[in-house]
Amino acid sequence: MSELNSIDIYAVHFPPYSIFENETVDGQDVETVSAAFEAVGIEVVYRTLPWNRAYNLAVQGKIPALLSCLSNKEREEFFWISDPISYADESFISFSNVVPKSEFTLKNIRDYKIGVINGYAQSERLKELGFMLDYSNNEMQTLMKLRDGRVDIVYNNTTAIQYLIREWSERQQLWAVTVERTSYHLCLSRDYPNAEYFFHKFTEGFDLIRGNGIYAQILGNFGAN
Structure with a gap:
């Protein structure tokens, strides 16, 4: 598989946005990000680490992306930050x-x-x-x-x-x-190889699922708006 056809995304057990239970991964933000990348032909592999460790590794460019990430000025220096995916x-x-x-x-x-x-x-x-x-x-x-x-x-x-x-x-x-x-985002490390490519592909896919109703369906499944 091409390295541009798959991305590892790090998250914590943070229900209902990301849920790591019984060796499965689910959640509102998980489904949103998976659907957006699937729309542009990219597979997502979810991994988990304690948040502070994952954040520091992403800042150093050692892992590619963080799920359910808050946006602020400091983080803009280190990450490509998506549109809000949840609130x-x-x-x-x-x-x-x-x-x-x-x-x-x-x-x-x-x-x-x-x-x-x-x-x-x-x-x-x-x-x-x-x-x-x-x-x-x-x-x-x-x-x-x-x-x-x-x-x-x-x-x-x-x-x-x-x-x-x-x-x-x-x-x-x-x-x-x-x-x-507040809002949560997908944050992609600026120092990780091909992060900008994945950022633009996610943006493309997110626009697609917002337009075709998939995103609204995901929100409805989790009682969000």
């Missing part, structure tokens, strides 16, 4: 038995230890603002800290958190205060 609410989240929602306001947030994910762009923003942060490698790790009282609040994607605790008894006590609506 999410970024929120401060806790359980009422850990921090009652009535006690939380954006004004007193500095009184709490906030669980964030190592390497996430939003984690860096909170660090720059001087918040008291506790870092984890993934969403489930920070949720376990929240349940055990080792952090007071987590800052994350509301939909992902709701999915991960769907079988927890504490799910009924979950509350969230949404701060911003």
Whole structure:
């Protein structure tokens, strides 16, 4: 197979956008990116690493692409960044038995230890603002800290958190205060061979599936808009 007919894309277990379960890969962003590349004759192989490790390898040009990647000015220097492929609410989240929602306001947030994910762009923003942060490698790790009282609040994607605790008894006590609506992208390393080629092929394929209704169907399957 030609090296231009296949691409490895790195992601984490980040439902419903990317779901690594039972040796299978699925999810809203997985299906979107796969469909876009399939439309232009390119096969996608999904691989997983902890986000911070994958991000640093991509910055160095050692791996080709990251899925469900936030866009910012710093990242534009290192990546070809696609149009948005999905959207999410970024929120401060806790359980009422850990921090009652009535006690939380954006004004007193500095009184709490906030669980964030190592390497996430939003984690860096909170660090720059001087918040008291506790870092984890993934969403489930920070949720376990929240349940055990080792952090007071987590800052994350509301939909992902709701999915991960769907079988927890504490799910009924979950509350969230949404701060911003954000978008996720496919990010291709500028220093990886042929990355610009794959960026333009993805853009071509994404335009095709937006035009023929496949993208809308994927969004509908996951209850997104």
